Amino acid sequence: MAAGEPVLIVGSVAFDNVKTPLGEVQDALGGAAVYSAVAASFFSPIKLVGVVGEDFPQKHMRFLASRNVDLAGLQRLAGKTFRWVGHYDGDLSQAHTLKTELNVFEHFRPRIPVDYRKAKYVFLANIDPELQLQVLDQVGCPELTVCDTMNYWIENKRDALLEVLKRVDVAFMNDGEARELCGTTSLVTAARQIRDFGPSAAVIKKGEHGALLVTDSAHFAAPSYPLEQVVDPTGAGDSFAGGFIGHLATTNDISEANMRKAVICGSTIASFNVEDFSLKRLATLTPEDIAERYREFRQIASFEGLE
Amino acid sequence: MAAGEPVLIVGSVAFDNVKTPLGEVQDALGGAAVYSAVAASFFSPIKLVGVVGEDFPQKHMRFLASRNVDLAGLQRLAGKTFRWVGHYDGDLSQAHTLKTELNVFEHFRPRIPVDYRKAKYVFLANIDPELQLQVLDQVGCPELTVCDTMNYWIENKRDALLEVLKRVDVAFMNDGEARELCGTTSLVTAARQIRDFGPSAAVIKKGEHGALLVTDSAHFAAPSYPLEQVVDPTGAGDSFAGGFIGHLATTNDISEANMRKAVICGSTIASFNVEDFSLKRLATLTPEDIAERYREFRQIASFEGLE
Numbered sequence: 265m266a267a268g269e270p271v272l273i274v275g276s277v278a279f280d281n282v283k284t285p286l287g288e289v290q291d292a293l294g295g296a297a298v299y300s301a302v303a304a305s306f307f308s309p310i311k312l313v314g315v316v317g318e319d320f321p322q323k324h325m326r327f328l329a330s331r332n333v334d335l336a337g338l339q340r341l342a343g344k345t346f347r348w349v350g351h352y353d354g355d356l357s358q359a360h361t362l363k364t365e366l367n368v369f370e371h372f373r374p375r376i377p378v379d380y381r382k383a384k385y386v387f388l389a390n391i392d393p394e395l396q397l398q399v400l401d402q403v404g405c406p407e408l409t410v411c412d413t414m415n416y417w418i419e420n421k422r423d424a425l426l427e428v429l430k431r432v433d434v435a436f437m438n439d440g441e442a443r444e445l446c447g448t449t450s451l452v453t454a455a456r457q458i459r460d461f462g463p464s465a466a467v468i469k470k471g472e473h474g475a476l477l478v479t480d481s482a483h484f485a486a487p488s489y490p491l492e493q494v495v496d497p498t499g500a501g502d503s504f505a506g507g508f509i510g511h512l513a514t515t516n517d518i519s520e521a522n523m524r525k526a527v528i529c530g531s532t533i534a535s536f537n538v539e540d541f542s543l544k545r546l547a548t549l550t551p552e553d554i555a556e557r558y559r560e561f562r563q564i565a566s567f568e569g570l571e
Numbered sequence: 572m573a574a575g576e577p578v579l580i581v582g583s584v585a586f587d588n589v590k591t592p593l594g595e596v597q598d599a600l601g602g603a604a605v606y607s608a609v610a611a612s613f614f615s616p617i618k619l620v621g622v623v624g625e626d627f628p629q630k631h632m633r634f635l636a637s638r639n640v641d642l643a644g645l646q647r648l649a650g651k652t653f654r655w656v657g658h659y660d661g662d663l664s665q666a667h668t669l670k671t672e673l674n675v676f677e678h679f680r681p682r683i684p685v686d687y688r689k690a691k692y693v694f695l696a697n698i699d700p701e702l703q704l705q706v707l708d709q710v711g712c713p714e715l716t717v718c719d720t721m722n723y724w725i726e727n728k729r730d731a732l733l734e735v736l737k738r739v740d741v742a743f744m745n746d747g748e749a750r751e752l753c754g755t756t757s758l759v760t761a762a763r764q765i766r767d768f769g770p771s772a773a774v775i776k777k778g779e780h781g782a783l784l785v786t787d788s789a790h791f792a793a794p795s796y797p798l799e800q801v802v803d804p805t806g807a808g809d810s811f812a813g814g815f816i817g818h819l820a821t822t823n824d825i826s827e828a829n830m831r832k833a834v835i836c837g838s839t840i841a842s843f844n845v846e847d848f849s850l851k852r853l854a855t856l857t858p859e860d861i862a863e864r865y866r867e868f869r870q871i872a873s874f875e876g877l878e
Contacts, residue, residue, distance in 0.1 A: 354756050449661050451779065452797045472758065473780035474792065485781065485871050487792030490759045524874035564792050565872050567831035 268308035268514030269407075270334075272380050273301045273506070274399045275389025276346055276369060277314040277338065282541065283351040286495045292542035293324050294348065296389035296412065299499035302546050303506025303533040304387070305331040306554060308513035311380045313337035313399070315372040317345040327547070337377050341368040356497045357471040376402040385513040388432070389502060390414050393424035400431050408518050410509050411463075412436040412501065418445045429461040433518075436505050438469040451476060452483075465523060467508070469501050477527050479520050486527045487564045489535035489557065496541040500534045503546065507533035532557045575615035575821030576714075577641075579687050580608045580813070581706045582696025583653055583676060584621040584645065589848065590658040593802045599849035600631050601655065603696035603719065606806035609853050610813025610840040611694070612638040613861060615820035618687045620644035620706070622679040624652040634854070644684050648675040663804045664778040683709040692820040695739065696809060697721050700731035707738050715825050717816050718770075719743040719808065725752045737769040740825075743812050745776040758783060759790075772830060774815070776808050784834050786827050793834045794871045796842035796864065803848040807841045810853065814840035839864045 275297030281290050297314045304310055310333040320340065328335055349363035374395055384407035388396040396411055403409075409432040417425050418441055425445075429435055435458050437445065442454040451468055455478035458466040468476040470488075477484040507530035512518055532554055539545045582604030588597050608617045617640040627647065636642055656670035681702055691714035695703040703718055710716075716739040724732050725748055732752075736742055742765050744752065749761040758775055762785035765773040775783040777795075784791040814837035819825055839861055846852045 356756070449663070450799060450801075452799045456799070470780060473777060474794075476797075478797075483797045483871055484874065485794030485797075486874070487781075487794075490783075490785075490790045490792075492757060492759045492763070494757075528874050562875065564790055565874065567791065567793070567835050567872065568869065 269384050269516050270309045270311050271304050271385040271387060271509055271513045272311045272313065272376070272383035272403065272406075273297050273304065273387045273389060274313040274374050274376075274396075275300065275387075275391050275502075277316050277320070278346045278348050280498060280542065281347070281349040282496055282498050284356070284496050285353070286493070287541065289496075289541040293327070294498060294542060295346065296391070296499075296502040298328070298543065299502035299537065300387055300389050300506030300509075301328065301333050302331050302543055303503035303530070303537070304510030304513070305333055306533065306549070306551065307507070307510030307529070308385070310334060311337060311377075311383060313374050313376055313380065315339040315341055315346075315368050317341060317343045317368045320345045327543075337375070337380055339372070339375070341371065343368040350498075352497055356494050359497070374399050374402070384408070384516070385509055386410070387505060387509045388412065388428070389505070393417050393421050393428045396428045397424060397431075400428070407516075408433050408509070408512060410434040410436065410505065412505050413441065415441050415444055426461055429458070429463055432463050434465040434467060435461075435463040436467045436469065436501070438471070438501060442466075442468050452478075467527065469504060471497075471500070475504070475527055475531060477523055479523070482520050482524075484524045484527065486524075486531055487561065489531060489561065490564070491535060491538065494538045497538050498542070500538050503537040504530040504534035506530070528558060528561050529554075532561060576691050576823050577616045577618050578611050578692040578694060578816050578820045579618045579620065579683070579690035579710065579713075580604050580611065580694045580696060581620040581681050581683075581703075582607065582694075582698050584623050584627070585653045585655050587805060587849065588654070588656040589803055589805050591663070591803050592660070593800070594848065596803075596848040600634070601805060601849060602653065603698070603806075603809040605635070605850065606809035606844065607694055607696050607813030607816075608635065608640050609638050609850055610810035610837075610844070611817030611820070612640055613840065613856070613858065614814070614817030614836065615692070617641060618644060618684075618690060620681050620683055620687065622646040622648055622653075622675050624648060624650045624675045627652045634850075644682070644687055646679070646682070648678065650675040657805075659804055663801050666804070681706050681709070691715070691823070692816055693717070694812060694816045695719065695735070696812070700724050700728050700735045703735045704731060704738075707735070714823075715740050715816070715819060717741040717743065717812065719812050720748065722748050722751055733768055736765065739770050741772040741774060742768075742770040743774045743776065743808070745778070745808060749773075749775050759785075774834065776811060778804075778807070782811070782834055782838060784830055786830070789827050789831075791831045791834065793831075793838055794868065796838060796868065797871070798842060798845065801845045804845050805849070807845050810844040811837040811841035813837070835865060835868050836861075839868060
């Protein structure tokens with residue numbers, strides 16, 4: 265089991281109905297908090313805060329518990345679990361949402377258990393920024409807070425999102441979201457502007473083009489892993505963020521140099537995640553798989569000192 | 572002056588009228604052969620084959636000669652020099668062509684001077700693949716042949732282009748062209764297919780997302796240089812290819828490891844090229860500038876062993 269600083273993760277737990285060019289799943293375990301928690305659990309113990317309905321099966325609870333995910337903060341409310349219905353067509357970077365059933369999530373108010381509040385590493389997965397602010401109000405003084413978001417909040421809750429950005433250390437966004445938030449086509453400009461909003465580091469996810477980490481002192485361009493076939497992109501960004509914060513927590517080192525490695529850890533986990541539907545691939549993933557792919561990333565990115 | 576194996580470059584020499592969000596130029600020196608020749612000239616001596624009209628001024632001839640570009644193969648025909656009129660709007664990765672005046676280029680038949688034919692390094696810049704084949708028929712047995720192309724030839728001269736691909740060692744394409752040629756959205760699949768057509772290496776240019784080098788043994792993802800402001804993207808791909816082959820020629824080493832460095836050399840020159848209109852930035856560029864930016868690329872791509 266991974267040892268290291270625990271990571272508090274707050275976000276959605278969901279059932280997903282997903283169709284991609286390579287197949288489909290119904291009632292599959294999903295949600296940003298689940299993907300990021302399972303990803304981060306390869307590195308550090310996880311404390312999960314979210315909500316499920318009465319229909320959330322014990323097998324999923326057992327799966328998460330088996331992955332080093334503490335579920336004391338997972339609320340169970342009367343009603344149904346949040347559900348996302350969507351599909352991906354030719355362009356796997358573009359999810360098409362058919363239906364979002366908030367269900368119990370509609371009334372979710374994050375309550376952080378007392379013993380979670382001193383967590384040094386906190387990940388605010390993609391949820392309403394007003395809920396993200398409620399989490400920030402409850403936690404003490406974390407070593408590192410990381411947030412993710414999505415275009416819906418950029419368009420509909422911009423002020424709350426900007427308030428979140430003022431208060432976190434690292435902001436994750438995909439390229440389209442970064443461009444939309446900052447009103448620019450240049451990702452370099454967008455990354456600078458995001459940092460002007462508050463976070464000391466911006467991480468811009470570019471799907472098949474990798475990711476950018478921009479800090480005060482550095483611009484790091486991480487490649488993506490060259491997968492010829494992506495089975496299901498769902499959760500790629502969440503598992504990327506989970507691998508990122510998991511690595512930082514287990515090493516308890518938030519230096520810029522270590523953040524670069526954390527980006528590669530995130531890319532590694534995300535590249536596995538998209539190889540199968542839902543959490544299937546992460547469920548069988550081993551530390552040896554992760555170590556080997558991390559080494560492959562080194563080969564992909566190096567242009568000097570190769571043996 | 573750069574010393575090393577000479578590079579034979581065949582392609583267009585042009586006047587460009589270009590408008591971008593940051594300004595415009597009229598009658599500016601351009602053309603794929605010019606951009607790639609000037610870029611490659613920082614590394615190796617160049618032998619240029621192309622055609623100009625009676626209106627091509629002596630100052631451009633002098634400029635090219637001063638850059639270590641041998642102009643004995645530059646034909647001068649009655650009529651006007653090839654002209655491209657285009658603009659870039661918000662999305663600088665997308666050139667909009669308003670007018671292409673072939674002029675003397677319409678009757679261009681590449682004639683490779685006898686003493687050029689033993690060149691070990693040959694770059695077939697973006698021209699009609701039938702002309703590229705004529706060049707291949709005239710050269711002896713180069714150490715390395717590299718070709719570039721564009722969507723127009725993919726759509727209108729596919730068979731000739733496939734014939735070229737059968738006979739070259741390295742194929743350059745941008746991401747959209749690679750996807751179009753191979754009928755796939757996956758760049759990994761496209762790179763494999765391009766290699767199946769013949770070249771042992773495929774280089775896919777992704778603009779702000781960098782470039783991919785795919786060979787039998789490796790997949791190398793090169794970052795782009797984080798420019799906040801691109802003044803004029805014209806010639807970026809050509810100067811990238813020029814820097815690539817120039818580095819290979821001056822080191823006379825076509826190993827996979829050295830090709831990776833060549834991609835970074837290409838990216839370095841291209842990143843300077845787009846900082847100003849036409850060849851303005853390359854005209855003032857120094858070897859020290861190049862060496863410094865190459866080192867910056869190392870910082871941008873590294874996630875281990877940073878000091």
